[in-house]
Amino acid sequence: MxxxxxxxxxxxxxxxxxxxxxxxxxxxxxxxxxxxxxxxxxxxxxxxxxxxxxxxxxxxxxxxxxxxxxxxxxxxxxxxxxxxxxxxxxxxxxxxxxxxxxxxxxxxxxxxxxxxxxxxxxxFIPHDYIIHFERATPVKPLLPEYQLEDVTLRPLHPHEIQALTLLDHQAFDWPWQFSSGELVKWLMIADRLVVLEAEGELVGYACTQVHGEQAQIVRLAILPQWQGRGLGRYLLADALDFAAQRGARFVTLNTQWHNTASQRLYKGFGFRAVGRRIPVLIKELKEP
Structure with a gap:
C-alpha cells in the first residue's frame, strides 16, 4: 500500500x-x-x-x-x-x-x-453528550391542563426571524444555537413552528416534524428569564397534542447531557431515555 x-x-x-x-x-x-x-x-x-x-x-x-x-x-x-x-x-x-x-x-x-x-x-475532545428521549403520543389532549392565560401561543411570522434568532441564542449555549438561516429553513419545512408571546416579546418557541407514525420535537426553547413559569410544559403539551392529531404514535426529542432542567421536564411528561448517549466531539482548528 x-x-x-x-x-x-x-x-x-x-x-x-x-x-x-x-x-x-x-x-x-x-x-x-x-x-x-x-x-x-x-x-x-x-x-x-x-x-x-x-x-x-x-x-x-x-x-x-x-x-x-x-x-x-x-x-x-x-x-x-x-x-x-x-x-x-x-x-x-x-x-x-x-x-x-x-x-x-x-x-x-x-x-x-x-x-x-x-x-x-x-x-478532538469530548464536549457533551446527546440523549435521545421517546414516549407514546397522548390518548387525550394535554393542552387544556397546561394552557396559560398570560401568554399567547401562535404561529411565527416571517418578519420575526431576527427576534426568534435572538431568543434561540439566549436559550441555548454554544454550539447548539441556530443561525437565522437554519431557522428560516425550519419555518419553511416544519409541520408546526409556534411561538409564545408575552408582554409584547417572543419568550419561547417549539418546532415539530411528523414522519408517519413518528414525530420529532426538533426544538423547544424558553428565554432564561421566563423559565420556571410553566411555558416549557405549555409548548411540550401543544407539540404532543399536534403529533397525536397528525396520527403519530411516538414522539422523540434530543437534549444535552448537561441540560438537567430539560431532562426533568421531559421525564415529567413521560419521556424515557432510549439508546446510548451520543458523544459530541469538538476540535479547535489552528494553523500548523
Missing part, C-alpha cells in the same frame, strides 16, 4: 456517485448526509477525496453548522488502510481548508462507535 500514490483533492461532481457507492467496498464509512446534501458540500468545497485514480481510498465531508463552526458529516476509509493514517491524510488538508473559510472549530456527533477514539487521537 505504501507504493500507491494517494492524492487528496477537493471532490468534484464526478466523485459524487463514487462517494455514495463507497459502502460497497469499505466497512469504515460514516455518511450523515443524503444525495442533495453531498451535492451542496461538493459545490462549496467542503468535501475531499483520497484518490488513487482507479479507486477512491477515502473521503471526508463537512458542512457549515454556524459561523466559525463546521460539522463533520461523513468520512470513509478503504479496507486495509490504517484508521489513524487515513484520518491524518484526510483531516489535515480538510482542517486547513476550513481555516481558510473562516472556521475555528470542527464538531462531530459520534454516532458510529468505531470513529470516536481515532478522532480523539486526532485532537
Amino acid at each position: 505504501h507504493d500507491i500514490q494517494i492524492i487528496v483533492r477537493p471532490a468534484q461532481s464526478a466523485d459524487i456517485d463514487r462517494i455514495l457507492r463507497f459502502r460497497e467496498h469499505a466497512r469504515r464509512v460514516v455518511m450523515h448526509f443524503g444525495y442533495e446534501d453531498l451535492v451542496q458540500m461538493v459545490k462549496r468545497g467542503m468535501c475531499l477525496v483520497a484518490d488513487t485514480g482507479p479507486l477512491l481510498w477515502g473521503f471526508v465531508c463537512t458542512a457549515s453548522y454556524q459561523p466559525g463552526l463546521a460539522m463533520l458529516r461523513g468520512i470513509g476509509l478503504i479496507n486495509g488502510w490504517r484508521i489513524d493514517d487515513g484520518l491524518s491524510y484526510l483531516l489535515r488538508p480538510m482542517e486547513q481548508s476550513l481555516i481558510e473559510q473562516g472556521m475555528r472549530y470542527l464538531m462531530h456527533l459520534a454516532v458510529d462507535v468505531w470513529l470516536s477514539a481515532p478522532l480523539m487521537r486526532q485532537g
